[in-house]
Each structure stands twice: as C-alpha cells, then as structure tokens.
Amino acid sequence: MASSIETQWQSQRERRRRLARITLILCLIIATCGIVAWFWVTQPLLSRPQSTQAVAVDPARLETDVRMLSGQLLPRDQTHPQNLDRAAAYIHSRLAESGGRVSEQPFTISGNTYRNVICSLGPESNERIVVGAHYDSYHEYPAADDNASGVAGLIELSRLLSHAQLPLQVDLVAFSLEEPPYFGTAHMGSVIHAQSLNDAGISVRAMLSLEMIGYFSDAPDSQSFPVSLLRAFYPSQGNFIAVVGSLGESSLARRVKRAMLGASSLPVYSINAPRFVPGVDFSDHLSYWKAGYDALMITDTAFYRNHNYHTANDTPERLDYRRMAMAVAGVYGAVINLSTSN
Numbered sequence: 001m002a003s004s005i006e007t008q009w010q011s012q013r014e015r016r017r018r019l020a021r022i023t024l025i026l027c028l029i030i031a032t033c034g035i036v037a038w039f040w041v042t043q044p045l046l047s048r049p050q051s052t053q054a055v056a057v058d059p060a061r062l063e064t065d066v067r068m069l070s071g072q073l074l075p076r077d078q079t080h081p082q083n084l085d086r087a088a089a090y091i092h093s094r095l096a097e098s099g100g101r102v103s104e105q106p107f108t109i110s111g112n113t114y115r116n117v118i119c120s121l122g123p124e125s126n127e128r129i130v131v132g133a134h135y136d137s138y139h140e141y142p143a144a145d146d147n148a149s150g151v152a153g154l155i156e157l158s159r160l161l162s163h164a165q166l167p168l169q170v171d172l173v174a175f176s177l178e179e180p181p182y183f184g185t186a187h188m189g190s191v192i193h194a195q196s197l198n199d200a201g202i203s204v205r206a207m208l209s210l211e212m213i214g215y216f217s218d219a220p221d222s223q224s225f226p227v228s229l230l231r232a233f234y235p236s237q238g239n240f241i242a243v244v245g246s247l248g249e250s251s252l253a254r255r256v257k258r259a260m261l262g263a264s265s266l267p268v269y270s271i272n273a274p275r276f277v278p279g280v281d282f283s284d285h286l287s288y289w290k291a292g293y294d295a296l297m298i299t300d301t302a303f304y305r306n307h308n309y310h311t312a313n314d315t316p317e318r319l320d321y322r323r324m325a326m327a328v329a330g331v332y333g334a335v336i337n338l339s340t341s342n
Contacts, residue, residue: 059321065152075140081112095119098158114176122166127203133210134178144316149214153328190284194291207295211283214319215306238305240267244297256334263333266326
C-alpha cells in the first residue's frame with residue numbers, strides 16, 4: 001500500500017514538472033514572439049542616430065504657405081476646379097523660386113482638368129526619390145493640417161534641396177484629388193503620377209508622402225491608436241512625428257526614422273503594419289504601393305491625434321509651426337540620406 005502511494009506521488013510530481021516545463025516553454029515562445037513583433041512593427045534603433053548638420057527651416061515661411069492655401073485659396077475640393085487651378089499656380093510659383101525644374105501634369109476627370117505640380121531637383125536620372133503631398137481639401141473646409149501643412153513642407157523642401165549636391169533626381173510633387181470621392185480610385189493625382197513613372201520605366205528608390213505634419217499636443221492621452229495594444233509601444237502624448245509603412249518596408253522605415261532623428265530633436269516613431277489597419281494606407285503612398293514602389297507616409301497621425309480632421313476647425317492657428325519646421329528638417333535629412341547611399 002505504501003509503495004502504491006509513493007508511486008502515485010512520484011507520478012504526480014513528474015506531471016507537475018512536465019507541466020512546469022511546458023509552461024516555461026510556452027512563456028518563452030510568447031515572449032520571443034512579442035519581441036519579434038515589437039521589433040518588426042516599431043523598428044527600434046539599437047544605437048543613437050548620428051546628428052547631421054542642421055538646416056534652417058523658418059516656421060514663419062511654413063505658416064505663410066499654410067495660411068495662403070487654407071485661407072485665400074479656398075475652397076480646394078474637387079467641385080471647385082478653378083480654385084484648385086489657383087492653388088496649383090501658387091504652388092508652381094513657390095516651387096519655381098527654388099530654381100528647380102517645375103512642370104505640371106494635367107489630367108481630366110468628369111470633364112474637369114486637374115493637375116499635379118512637379119519640381120525636379122538634382123541631375124536627371126532614371127532612378128529617383130519622390131516626395132509628395134496633396135493640395136486638395138475635403139469638402140470646403142480650410143484643411144490647414146490636411147493637407148496645407150504637407151504642401152508647405154514640400155515647398156520648404158524645394159528651397160532646402162536646391163542648395164544640396166544631389167547625386168540623383170528628386171521629384172517634389174503636389175497632388176490633386178487625394179480626398180474622397182476619389183481616394184483609392186484610379187483618378188487620384190498620385191495614381192496618375194505613379195503610373196506615369198511605371199510606364200516610363202522609372203525606378204523609384206523611395207516615395208515619402210507628407211500627410212498632415214503640423215498638429216502636435218503635449219496633453220496627456222492626446223494620442224490615440226487604431227489598436228489598443230499599440231499604447232504599450234508609443235507615447236500617450238501627441239508630440240511626435242510618425243513614419244508609417246507596410247510590413248515589407250521595415251528596413252526603409254528604420255532608415256528614414258534614423259535619418260530624421262539625426263536631423264532634428266523632434267521625436268520620431270515608426271510603425272510597419274498590415275494595410276488593413278485603419279490609417280496605414282490613408283494617403284498618396286498607397287498609389288505608389290499599387291505601382292510596385294516602396295513608399296512611406298510621414299504624418300502627425302491625422303485623426304488619431306487631430307480631432308479637427310475633416311472639419312471646419314482645421315484652421316492655421318491650431319498648428320504648431322515650430323515643431324512642423326523640425327519635421328521638415330527631418331524629412332530633408334531623410335531625403336539626403338536616401339539619395340547619397342543605397
């Protein structure tokens with residue numbers, strides 16, 4: 001009898017040991033998967049980015065362009081093609097001040113002509129970098145952050161890059177018709193441009209879409225996310241700029257983030273996520289993905305932070321031009337980094 005009890009006790013002890021080992025293995029697997037997911041999604045930098053030479057970005061210049069686009073050139077939606085022409089003419093003139101090669105790409109939708117405005121800098125080359133921002137608005141709203149801020153950043157980039165020794169061509173493109181009802185359709189200005197590059201056999205090293213880069217907040221919990229789990233990886237304050245890409249662009253996102261962090265003191269975070277996550281493909285970089293090019297979005301995270309998105313309250317006085325200038329300096333650093341090495 002004693003021997004039977006001893007045998008049962010040993011058997012139970014062995015089962016507990018096996019269960020403990022299995023539990024430990026499962027915990028290690030879960031932890032490993034968590035670390036891999038964290039690394040894959042957020043692109044943590046394992047070393048401090050090397051600071052690059054700072055460039056001077058005047059917040060007042062950015063504010064001037066934002067106020068022009070979101071004030072005197074309203075409305076800029078698809079039902080006002082004449083105003084979009086006025087906005088295109090203004091952008092054309094501002095880009096031309098850099099001395100770059102400025103051209104327009106007109107296209108006709110429903111009997112109306114719209115146009116992309118393109119400023120090319122650096123030597124003509126079959127491989128190039130594209131930086132873009134849409135200048136149309138949602139309905140008749142001012143659209144200061146969405147997306148006069150991105151266009152103002154594009155204009156400032158033309159000035160900065162005109163003084164750089166670029167080894168390949170950089171195209172700065174102001175797009176029309178990004179907003180609904182044309183978003184996601186073949187009628188987007190960025191689709192027209194991306195397809196034209198593809199048809200011409202142009203190689204795009206990277207495309208950066210500037211989508212809302214002017215709204216920042218230091219208030220607690222001012223930043224929200226499409227998935228609650230992301231709160232563990234990112235700040236709760238909306239005081240950073242984000243680099244957004246698809247799952248296959250992790251190394252590009254990390255490279256751009258590193259370059260941006262080296263070019264200014266503005267916090268920069270990145271995320272690579274499946275395209276079905278709401279917001280990941282909500283801009284013109286989607287058009288370049290469809291054309292087979294690598295593309296990222298540079299953003300203040302839009303409606304995940306700025307609750308004035310697509311409302312009459314998206315006005316110039318609500319933007320932070322000092323931090324917006326830092327974001328533009330970061331994008332400049334990323335373009336220089338991308339252009340000078342593979």
